[in-house]
Amino acid sequence: MLSYNHSNFTVHQLPALKDNYIYLIEAHASDAMIAIDPAQAVSVRRACRQLGKPLTHILNTHHHWDHTDGNVPLKNDFGCLVIGAAHDAARIPAIDIRVSETSPPLIEGLDIRVIDVTGHTRGHIAYLLDDALFCGDTLFGAGCGRLFEGTHAQMWHSLQQLALLDGATRVYCAHEYTLANLDFAMFVDPHNGALQDRMQQDKAKRQRELPTIPSTIGTEKATNPFLRPLDSSFVTAYAASKGIDADALSVFTHIRQQKDHY
Ligand code: ZN
Ligand code: FE
Numbered sequence: 001m002l003s004y005n006h007s008n009f010t011v012h013q014l015p016a017l018k019d020n021y022i023y024l025i026e027a028h029a030s031d032a033m034i035a036i037d038p039a040q041a042v043s044v045r046r047a048c049r050q051l052g053k054p055l056t057h058i059l060n061t062h063h064h065w066d067h068t069d070g071n072v073p074l075k076n077d078f079g080c081l082v083i084g085a086a087h088d089a090a091r092i093p094a095i096d097i098r099v100s101e102t103s104p105p106l107i108e109g110l111d112i113r114v115i116d117v118t119g120h121t122r123g124h125i126a127y128l129l130d131d132a133l134f135c136g137d138t139l140f141g142a143g144c145g146r147l148f149e150g151t152h153a154q155m156w157h158s159l160q161q162l163a164l165l166d167g168a169t170r171v172y173c174a175h176e177y178t179l180a181n182l183d184f185a186m187f188v189d190p191h192n193g194a195l196q197d198r199m200q201q202d203k204a205k206r207q208r209e210l211p212t213i214p215s216t217i218g219t220e221k222a223t224n225p226f227l228r229p230l231d232s233s234f235v236t237a238y239a240a241s242k243g244i245d246a247d248a249l250s251v252f253t254h255i256r257q258q259k260d261h262y
Contacts, residue, residue: 001047002211004170006132008110011172012051013211014043019176020066021213023134024048024055030109032056035080036127036134037174038070045077057107060084061136062124063091067174085114088123099125117162119155120145126162133217134172135162141171141178141215142185142198144226146260152253156229159252163227167218178202178212184262185225188255189234194222225255 004011012024016039023036024047034057035044048055055078060068062085071082071093084092086100099105104114105127113128117138124145126135137145138155139162147155182199189195198219202212221227228234229248239246244254 001050004214006130008130011132012047014047016040016043017066021174021176021211023172025129026051026053027109032107032109034059034107035070035074037061037067037136038074039066041070041073041077044070044074054078055080058082059105059127059134060092061126061134061174062121063088064121064137067136068093085123085125088121091123115161117158119147119150119158122149128165131166131168132170132172133162133165136174138162139171139220140173140175140181141212142224143177143181147256152256153249155256156249156252159226163217163221163230165217167216167221169217170214171216171220172214176211176213179206184259185223188225188258189228192223198223226252
């Protein structure tokens, strides 16, 4: 189990299923022990046993089974509270507390902000704890989630909200998809030097069976093809090469559609 230290908490990274990450947040100033998107109960149970602390909360980013299947069994084991988006509460198993941007979860010892990131699903939210972003299936390493329920405009708006965060913010997304995403990124943006460097680094990590996640907002802005439309010179060049309108949303939409068939 790899762990990352932040000033008010430690993030433990638990690989689960084929390519999911579950995160366990261990608060420093309280007994709070929070599972983000428990895809399965077994790895969370094992980690809590190792750390010698019971689970107190579950935070869900969205309703998909590979993010919520652990909710009911973990609640049965620990009596923990399940927290999810108020506007998608009907689809979050065993939800106790419904949160939104204006009523974020109150957990002792932690400062938590909720960001609406509709796109992958209708009720998708992200949680920002200090400089740690838990964004589920919205922003991935060099990629973004598929649009199952939202529109391109909604997803582009959501990604822009995340891009506003400080460049040093760690991006804890829910899947290890980075290498496949980088492959597509190179196809979209072949002359990007930062992207070429990232490809080398992340390939080396995977060869040593290390995660490529967390990345940072700064790295994603420089290399993620779905954030590159923030750069107006990229938009101009990309739009001209494809014969499409030279605005960020049109370019984002074109790139997302290409990825769907890549
Ligand atoms: Zn999902
Ligand atoms: Fe997922």
